Amino acid sequence: MTLKVDSLTVEVSGKTILNKVSLDVEHGEAAVLMGPNGSGKTTLAYAVMGHPSYKVLSGSIELDGTDITSLPTHERARLGLTLAFQNPVEVPGVKLSYLLNVINAKLTKGFDLTYVDPRFVAWARSKASALGMKSELLSRDVNVGFSGGERKRAELLQVMALKPKYVILDEPDSGLDIDGIRIVGETIKEMVSSGIGVLIITHHAEITKFVRPSKVYVLLKGTVALRGGPELVDEVLSRGYEALEVR
Amino acid sequence: MGEPVRLLRDKELKEVVSFDAGLMLGKAREYPKEVEIRGRLSRDLIEEISKVKKEPDWMRRLRLRALEAFEKLPIPKWLEGVESLDLDEIASYVKPKAETAESWDELPEWIKDAYARLGLPEAEARVLSGLTAVYDSENLITKVKEELKAKNVVFISMDEAVKKYPDLVKEYFGKVFPMMDHKFAALHYALWSGGAFVYVPKGVKIANPVEAFFVIGSELEGQFEHTLLVADEHSFIHFIEGCAAPVLPKFSFHDGMVEVYAKRRSEVHFTTIQNWSGSIVNFNNKRAIADEEANVEWVEGSIGSRVTFTYPSTVLRGRGASTKNISIGVANGPTKIKDVGSKAIHVAPNTRSLIISKSISSNGGIAAYRGLVKVLSGATNSVSHVQCDSLILDEKSRAYTLPRNEVEEPTAEVTHEATVGRLGEDQLFYLASRGITEGEAKAMIVNGFIRDVLRDLPLETVSILTKVIELEFSQLGSVG
Numbered sequence: 001m002t003l004k005v006d007s008l009t010v011e012v013s014g015k016t017i018l019n020k021v022s023l024d025v026e027h028g029e030a031a032v033l034m035g036p037n038g039s040g041k042t043t044l045a046y047a048v049m050g051h052p053s054y055k056v057l058s059g060s061i062e063l064d065g066t067d068i069t070s071l072p073t074h075e076r077a078r079l080g081l082t083l084a085f086q087n088p089v090e091v092p093g094v095k096l097s098y099l100l101n102v103i104n105a106k107l108t109k110g111f112d113l114t115y116v117d118p119r120f121v122a123w124a125r126s127k128a129s130a131l132g133m134k135s136e137l138l139s140r141d142v143n144v145g146f147s148g149g150e151r152k153r154a155e156l157l158q159v160m161a162l163k164p165k166y167v168i169l170d171e172p173d174s175g176l177d178i179d180g181i182r183i184v185g186e187t188i189k190e191m192v193s194s195g196i197g198v199l200i201i202t203h204h205a206e207i208t209k210f211v212r213p214s215k216v217y218v219l220l221k222g223t224v225a226l227r228g229g230p231e232l233v234d235e236v237l238s239r240g241y242e243a244l245e246v247r
Numbered sequence: 248m249g250e251p252v253r254l255l256r257d258k259e260l261k262e263v264v265s266f267d268a269g270l271m272l273g274k275a276r277e278y279p280k281e282v283e284i285r286g287r288l289s290r291d292l293i294e295e296i297s298k299v300k301k302e303p304d305w306m307r308r309l310r311l312r313a314l315e316a317f318e319k320l321p322i323p324k325w326l327e328g329v330e331s332l333d334l335d336e337i338a339s340y341v342k343p344k345a346e347t348a349e350s351w352d353e354l355p356e357w358i359k360d361a362y363a364r365l366g367l368p369e370a371e372a373r374v375l376s377g378l379t380a381v382y383d384s385e386n387l388i389t390k391v392k393e394e395l396k397a398k399n400v401v402f403i404s405m406d407e408a409v410k411k412y413p414d415l416v417k418e419y420f421g422k423v424f425p426m427m428d429h430k431f432a433a434l435h436y437a438l439w440s441g442g443a444f445v446y447v448p449k450g451v452k453i454a455n456p457v458e459a460f461f462v463i464g465s466e467l468e469g470q471f472e473h474t475l476l477v478a479d480e481h482s483f484i485h486f487i488e489g490c491a492a493p494v495l496p497k498f499s500f501h502d503g504m505v506e507v508y509a510k511r512r513s514e515v516h517f518t519t520i521q522n523w524s525g526s527i528v529n530f531n532n533k534r535a536i537a538d539e540e541a542n543v544e545w546v547e548g549s550i551g552s553r554v555t556f557t558y559p560s561t562v563l564r565g566r567g568a569s570t571k572n573i574s575i576g577v578a579n580g581p582t583k584i585k586d587v588g589s590k591a592i593h594v595a596p597n598t599r600s601l602i603i604s605k606s607i608s609s610n611g612g613i614a615a616y617r618g619l620v621k622v623l624s625g626a627t628n629s630v631s632h633v634q635c636d637s638l639i640l641d642e643k644s645r646a647y648t649l650p651r652n653e654v655e656e657p658t659a660e661v662t663h664e665a666t667v668g669r670l671g672e673d674q675l676f677y678l679a680s681r682g683i684t685e686g687e688a689k690a691m692i693v694n695g696f697i698r699d700v701l702r703d704l705p706l707e708t709v710s711i712l713t714k715v716i717e718l719e720f721s722q723l724g725s726v727g
Contacts (some may be wrong), residue, residue: 073679085680092695093692107682114713
């Protein structure tokens with residue numbers, strides 16, 4: 001049971017950003033992808049999720065043995081993959097509660113704009129509160145006027161509502177204070193122990209103080225330069241990305 | 248945590264009104280016709296229609312006057328997209344082979360089937376005070392609940408009213424919307440057939456809505472139904488109009504008309520859920536006169552058709568009269584045009600109008616708001632506000648806002664607001680990562696976009712509109 005990225009080469013607007021990137025995430029495992037700004041971390045997240053502007057030139061993406069490389073994004077999500085965005089876009093006109101209800105409707109009975117399950121609503125409310133979200137955020141338009149921290153939390157709430165098999169968390173720890181990072185860390189641990197395979201993309205690796213990854217990849221200039229166990233985090237942090245790039 | 252549109256009776260209503268007309272009727276099928284009159288418009292043709300309908304002589308003469316007007320009047324300059332119509336090719340009158348019925352069982356199987364697929368019998372039984380259903384040119388069934396009969400409300404087909412209540416009809420017919428107004432109004436009066444006549448007596452308030460449902464069954468056919476609604480003093484009525492057509496190989500033409508009289512302190516809500524298939528060129532003439540302190544609310548849900556021109560209008564004739572005019576126009580598809588708008592004519596002092604237009608264009612569709620607010624000199628302290636919001640769902644689609652204000656009264660206050668929103672690739676990708684398809688994302692965004700206008704509407708309207716829009720984008724959206 002693996003999310004497997006195999007020798008993926010990705011082009012954006014005619015420019016190759018990722019070159020033969022391979023990594024895998026098992027069920028119930030937290031893997032970390034580290035790298036400096038511009039190394040291609042978000043590109044990888046978008047390509048794996050299937051953004052139409054991110055063109056896979058070669059290689060493949062497999063989800064539990066199914067090749068999803070050419071599937072549209074919503075199909076990948078249906079198969080159990082999702083993404084918590086680093087900078088999620090605003091969706092005016094769509095309330096967060098409404099989006100959550102539609103997500104739940106799709107999972108339980110199929111698309112329905114008016115379906116509301118009171119048990120789900122109660123679950124979402126309590127999760128939101130556990131994530132430290134003000135309840136009024138649920139009745140606001142998705143990400144409109146949300147602070148950086150509120151966006152991160154709202155992303156996690158959506159991810160949990162989706163009940164995915166695998167999730168890519170793109171910089172879940174940026175823009176959060178220490179309490180925020182702790183709550184996010186607890187939530188990720190909860191996801192992992194429930195069997196979700198989590199790929200955490202992080203620059204500063206703050207989050208690894210709360211979630212111990214079972215493996216670590218370091219992305220430099222579009223290729224996986226290093227791979228190893230959790231000890232790799234400290235090595236990278238103590239030496240800095242620049243020194244690694246020179247090596 | 249709420250849902251997009253809060254409906255207390257949502258479940259019940261959804262069972263009743265789960266119709267998507269274009270979709271439910273599917274492809275056109277053959278059905279028997281008793282009379283079909285087509286050919287070049289002429290006195291002879293009009294005479295023939297009048298004869299088939301066995302109507303009184305005064306109506307025959309009215310039709311002939313309208314024909315003369317039609318021949319004299321120029322093609323309106325503001326009209327685009329009707330050049331594809333060849334009126335000589337279109338049947339002016341079609342009577343399906345079916346006797347007028349008072350119960351569903353009396354109808355022939357083919358029509359019973361069509362109505363069942365539109366959910367009409369159930370809606371009639373459970374939420375309506377009365378229903379009349381027009382197929383092509385004739386009302387095939389009219390059902391009235393005891394409540395209406397007991398209160399002496401008249402709810403019958405327009406044709407029957409001409410014979411049964413000639414004095415009432417003569418007093419009001421063609422007075423709100425004169426035949427000389429424009430060429431297609433004249434054409435309408437020359438060829439009108441079918442429609443509803445409603446008279447609500449003084450002080451009668453009808454709790455549940457009445458509905459008129461219109462189906463065009465064949466290609467190259469014209470439907471010219473006329474609805475006349477007279478609400479006497481202190482009365483209340485909610486009238487719902489639904490329209491459907493199967494997918495036809497060639498175009499058909501709809502040139503219907505609604506005339507509303509809202510007498511002193513009466514309240515009339517008139518809702519249209521227009522969901523013609525993409526084969527219909529739709530021209531709808533709607534006008535109301537509001538007397539002293541009367542209130543007229545139009546809701547124009549303009550979802551289907553190939554091209555639609557409709558501008559529900561209220562003439563605020565009595566002191567303190569008011570109108571609210573909501574239009575929701577969806578232009579979804581490369582050949583789809585919605586030219587929709589509202590007009591408010593302030594004649595008397597202290598009159599108020601609120602116009603809200605929500606237009607949505609998608610898949611290369613064009614949505615235009617064309618409106619008029621006119622405040623005549625002497626309509627002191629009148630207030631008008633116009634709000635036009637456009638939502639453009641992709642690069643190929645367009646939206647236009649063409650408001651016009653003619654204010655002759657210095658004490659009047661006329662304001663206008665407009666917004667334009669666009670749906671981008673980033674939002675689609677974001678929602679797709681949540682398992683939501685492009686069509687579903689559009690349905691969600693559209694629903695959110697019209698949510699604030701839906702909030703104030705009657706439950707029946709909200710439920711039908713939500714469903715129709717959901718289907719338009721989530722299922723039909725991808726094929727355009």
